[in-house]
Amino acid sequence: MTAAARGRVGDDIARTGVAAVLIVAAIFLLVPLLVTILMAFDSRSYLGPLPPPGFSLRWFVACFSRQTLAVGLRTSLALGILATAISTSAGTAAAIALERGTFPGRTILSALFLSPLIVPPVVIGFALLLALSQAGILNGFVRLLCGHVVITLPYTIRAVSASLAGRDASLTEAALGLGASERQALWTITVPLARTGIMIGAIFAFAVSFDDVSVASFLTDPTTYTLPVALLSAMRANFDLTIAAAAVLLMVATVILIFILDRAVGFDRLVGQGMFRT
Amino acid sequence: MANSLAFRAVTKRFGSVVAVNNVSFDIASGETVALLGPSGCGKTTILRVIAGFETPDAGSLQIGGVEMAGRRPYERNVGLLFQHYALFPHMTVAQNVGYGLRYRGLPRSEIGPRVSEMLELVKLPGHGGRYPNQLSGGQQQRIALARALATQPSILLLDEPLSALDVKLRQELRAELKDVLATVGSTAIVVTHDHEEAMSLGHRVFVMNQGRIAQSGTPDDIYVRPTSRFVADFMGHANWFTGRRTGPSEYATDCGRILNVVPCTQPSAEQCDLCLRPESIDLLPATIEAGPNRLFGHVADVILTGASRQLIVTLEDGRSILVLQQNRTQLPWTPGQGVVLGFPPEACVLVPRDSS
Numbered sequence: 307m308t309a310a311a312r313g314r315v316g317d318d319i320a321r322t323g324v325a326a327v328l329i330v331a332a333i334f335l336l337v338p339l340l341v342t343i344l345m346a347f348d349s350r351s352y353l354g355p356l357p358p359p360g361f362s363l364r365w366f367v368a369c370f371s372r373q374t375l376a377v378g379l380r381t382s383l384a385l386g387i388l389a390t391a392i393s394t395s396a397g398t399a400a401a402i403a404l405e406r407g408t409f410p411g412r413t414i415l416s417a418l419f420l421s422p423l424i425v426p427p428v429v430i431g432f433a434l435l436l437a438l439s440q441a442g443i444l445n446g447f448v449r450l451l452c453g454h455v456v457i458t459l460p461y462t463i464r465a466v467s468a469s470l471a472g473r474d475a476s477l478t479e480a481a482l483g484l485g486a487s488e489r490q491a492l493w494t495i496t497v498p499l500a501r502t503g504i505m506i507g508a509i510f511a512f513a514v515s516f517d518d519v520s521v522a523s524f525l526t527d528p529t530t531y532t533l534p535v536a537l538l539s540a541m542r543a544n545f546d547l548t549i550a551a552a553a554v555l556l557m558v559a560t561v562i563l564i565f566i567l568d569r570a571v572g573f574d575r576l577v578g579q580g581m582f583r584t
Numbered sequence: 585m586a587n588s589l590a591f592r593a594v595t596k597r598f599g600s601v602v603a604v605n606n607v608s609f610d611i612a613s614g615e616t617v618a619l620l621g622p623s624g625c626g627k628t629t630i631l632r633v634i635a636g637f638e639t640p641d642a643g644s645l646q647i648g649g650v651e652m653a654g655r656r657p658y659e660r661n662v663g664l665l666f667q668h669y670a671l672f673p674h675m676t677v678a679q680n681v682g683y684g685l686r687y688r689g690l691p692r693s694e695i696g697p698r699v700s701e702m703l704e705l706v707k708l709p710g711h712g713g714r715y716p717n718q719l720s721g722g723q724q725q726r727i728a729l730a731r732a733l734a735t736q737p738s739i740l741l742l743d744e745p746l747s748a749l750d751v752k753l754r755q756e757l758r759a760e761l762k763d764v765l766a767t768v769g770s771t772a773i774v775v776t777h778d779h780e781e782a783m784s785l786g787h788r789v790f791v792m793n794q795g796r797i798a799q800s801g802t803p804d805d806i807y808v809r810p811t812s813r814f815v816a817d818f819m820g821h822a823n824w825f826t827g828r829r830t831g832p833s834e835y836a837t838d839c840g841r842i843l844n845v846v847p848c849t850q851p852s853a854e855q856c857d858l859c860l861r862p863e864s865i866d867l868l869p870a871t872i873e874a875g876p877n878r879l880f881g882h883v884a885d886v887i888l889t890g891a892s893r894q895l896i897v898t899l900e901d902g903r904s905i906l907v908l909q910q911n912r913t914q915l916p917w918t919p920g921q922g923v924v925l926g927f928p929p930e931a932c933v934l935v936p937r938d939s940s
Contacts, residue, residue, distance in 0.1 A: 486687045
């Protein structure tokens, strides 16, 4: 066998291997979701083996009638919207400043803003709990809001930075040369150019806030808790398929959201540029 | 004519690097000056100081007789053309060209007609509704020019205006740019590293080196009478001889040749270098007899470049001389052939020897 032929065989094996890994990964991602969907419609009152003998909507009814889940959903939505608003405004401002600034300590500041991506959420949650208690902030919602602004900020900063990278400086100078003040240049040039990044950042911020368990579980109080926290405690209290029904509802909401986003921004841009382009 | 721009002893440092070193010059109204130099010579910094993006460490700057110290970019009436045009991607061509007019206090009703007028000027009428990414490179360049001129700036600054275009388009647009500048009568500074661009666009050329103006003058002046080896080399290919002046119109090269030069007093030192441009050398048949300013050698290589051809001639002592010829004579010079190089005394330019 020649060297070239050996090379070809090697390539073929590698390609088959990559395809196999992709298929296995897809199965791992999808099968649990499919099982959850199937179980949510189970007509049995206990957790039995697959497949379910009959289908019903009883778990969805249970889900809607359970008080804690409704409270959690309300809190999560309010928290998500408010945290997203704050994080998007602050993140946009920070990204613009970091992108154009040449001030001392710029890299350190940038690293600091992005550190919640690296610091374990458990640490953030615990640290915030201590700090906010010391500061006398005991209101559960305010505490959750602080926590969620901290953990969503890296996403909004990254998304806006990515949309500004490399294009802002000379455009702003062009605007200044044409007689626009710095404030006018910011609103007519920089912000419109960052619009996609701002939208993408906001979406990620909402998703992160809505999804968070670890930080929120430190900061909740008996009357203020988020949906993921409510689901978690519901599962601990009595493990039934209400949670599966709630999960299916969340999946439907996510699919609708993704569909809208795809129409509005384009899914490729959302995933491909928002976070991973530097 | 009134001075449009006065640059007085300006120095600008970036850390320990002196980007602009005590530079002074005046530009008359309606004049186009080309700042020419290698990258890092400080030419772009001068532009940015005039535009107000950089504050000089020392010196002063006046535009139209008004001191510019402390004025922000938008408080000066300066038009800018960027190397990569910096067109606003989210605005149409008309919005781009009209952008400055909003902030220069033009009534809304006059913006539309003025934009059309500018598009007419750059020969792109009817392109107002397009977006920059729907335009070719040459069209973007022209829109950027229209945008810069729309506000009737007292001085127009062009940073490498044609360098992002391919060669053929560059020559076309160079002529157009020259026309537009003449039509508008704008005072302009063109920053470039291309000596052809500098010579064809500038009424005057400032050759810069290491933060200073090495030589300034008309394009012809600078090309024909460089005052330093740096300028001579930067303006085009030069053949060099080292030696010394032995009489008012006589130069002895280090290898013992005597060349006739035009009587001159500069440079004053006896030791100096002699520059011989490749296009000012005639090729004579090898049968010709010896005489003043005749060098014997043989053709080492012939390089055809289209309109001209370059011949590399090796002299008897082994040194190579580049000769540039119009590609028009039918005489086929071939490698190995004997040849005599002849040139008039006027072709020899003496410059001071670099101390470095």
